Amino acid sequence: xxxxxxxxxxxxxxxxxxxxxxxxxxxxxxxxxxxxxxxxxxxxxxxxxxxxxxxxxxxxxxxxxxxxxxxxx
Numbered sequence: 871x872x873x874x875x876x877x878x879x880x881x882x883x884x885x886x887x888x889x890x891x892x893x894x895x896x897x898x899x900x901x902x903x904x905x906x907x908x909x910x911x912x913x914x915x916x917x918x919x920x921x922x923x924x925x926x927x928x929x930x931x932x933x934x935x936x937x938x939x940x941x942x943x
Contacts, residue, residue, distance in 0.1 A: 878886060897904075921928050929937070 878889065881889070
């Protein structure tokens, strides 16, 4: 285990959460593209192709949100 990992683990939970938020805010404000593994790109292409063959397997934006709301109940 490296020194940084040990230092982070020794922080109180609230401070670790603040660190995560700071890192996330920095990532979001960056203009850099987030690298995607080839497996994620290939899976997205596979799903797109599947939808083009049979659009009925997909859901509308509204249906997705309804499913999310139902899951939270």
